[in-house]
Amino acid sequence: MHHAPYEFYGYRVACTAPEDARAVVTRLFGAPLAADTAPWPGAPTVALTVEVTETAPAPTAAPPYFPPHWDTDDRVVIDTGGSTATIEPARRAIHLTLSRADLDDPIVWGRWLVEKAFLVLTLRSDHHYGLHAGALSVGGRSALVTADSGVGKSTFTAWGLLSGAHFAGEDAMMRHVDDPEGRFWGYPRVAYLDPELVRSRPELTGARTAPVPARDKHRLEWPAAFEGRLRPAVRPQALLVLTREHRQTRPVSVTDALELCRSDFAAGKHDPAVLARVEDDLTRQLHGMAVLEFGLGPDLDDNHARLTALLDA
Template identity: 65%
Template sequence: MQRTFHEFYGYRVACTAPAEAQPVVQRLFGAQPIVDPHLPWPGTDTVHLSFEVTGDSHAPVPPPYFPPHWEKLDEIVLDTGSSTAVVCLADRAVRVQLARSDLDNPIVWGRWLVEKAFLVLTLRSDRHYGLHAGALSLNSRAALVTADSGVGKSTFTAWGLFQGATLIGEDAMMRHIDDPEGRFWGYPRCSYLDPALVKSRPELTDAVSAMVPAREKCRLEWPPSFESRLLTAVRPQALLVLTRAHQEIRSVGIDAVIELCRSDFTAGKLDADARDRAEDDLRTRLGSMDLLEFGLAPDLDTNYTRLAATLRA
């Protein structure tokens, strides 16, 4: 068994895995582990992630987005029928039993198990919360990007990366309330994109991707050529709410943004004090941002030009 340290959504991760699971660890975290186990920031939580490889050969099936009663249980089991992850809240531990047949299946160990496990840890914590959002940085300024499902948030953030922006995340951004820098943390190593978009980009010819069952998206692992423009944390200066209802850029009030995001930052929090703490922190963060409703044009290059102009303002 090999033990290495990594960062995932702003958590310090102490990862233990056998040799045959090391390729999975590298694909999840990147080739270079954290040398200093005290990173990524003083006071951050350490999550103990362990992998065990089993001989189970059942075909994996899409699990529910969240398992039943996940917001009440002390241990949450994520089960794909072939592999499982047990999230133990008290121990800050994620124990993955990965079927040997799933070792090369990033939908199982990525989307359904590890990514979901860290989302569960965040949403169940009274010192953390998440937003259904991505983030881009351009011109030394960064924006959170949120939208209803299907509007085009993933395409918008990916196109920004294609055009030279830095990608911080594309679907979930996590906030550690005790982080003194006021940052939001993402997982930019992969994106969930329309396969047609992936096929249209020559720089993605050799990129590793896998279709998500029952979804019209694939999980794309960004190739090494994008490595220098993948960043895991940012302190945003703006929040963009993407819409197709119009093609204008309009100011949005902070109360409207809070209501838009309420189901995100309160998810998993049954305690009223925890919900209030998350809302207070988000209000503080939003108070220093430009809050904009960003109407999407049909042309992706036009949207990027308008994004660049917005972040220069």
């Protein structure tokens, strides 16, 4: 049995897993934390236990984006047909049951189970919230990047990493209200990208990828050559709202930005006092940033050059 602490979305993860799941754990988390350390002082610990069963998986099909009653039940179960994640938000506990046949399927244990389980924990918490955003850093200055689905957020952030930026994630960024540094925490080890983009970049040859069923994206695990530019968190100086409606950079008021993000930070928050607390926290964070609508053009290099110039200003 393998026991080690890891970091995921800014949580300290106390992981217990059998040896035959150790490769899955390494691909999910990377190197373990040093003993008795945490990602940040006061970081909460999530207990993750993994077991491997001989259950035969059902034909692969995407589970619902959120399982029924995910925001109210004491135990939330994500079921892929052969493997499951059982989440107990009050205990900050996740039990992952993996079919042996799913050990080589990162869509099952990555996208559908572990990544979603940590999202549920964050959205259910009174002291955490999430944003549908990625994050990049250039020259020591960072930007959160958000957009409606399909605008190109994943491509924009991945292209930044491929162009030399530091990368903290491309789809979800988590805020721990008790983290005094004002950081947003991501999952930088993977990206969900157009397979044509992946095939077009020689530095991604041989990277581990897996197609996402019913989606035009592949789950890509960044090769080891990128390890030095993968960052678990950023303290952003800007929030960029990507659009294809124009190719300009326009200021956005904090009030408008809050409304754009409301469905993200309010998810799972049924207590008005909790919702007010997370909204106040995000308001404070946004007041310390440049909040901008960023119009994308067809030239990816030009978009990245504009980002660099904006963060250098």
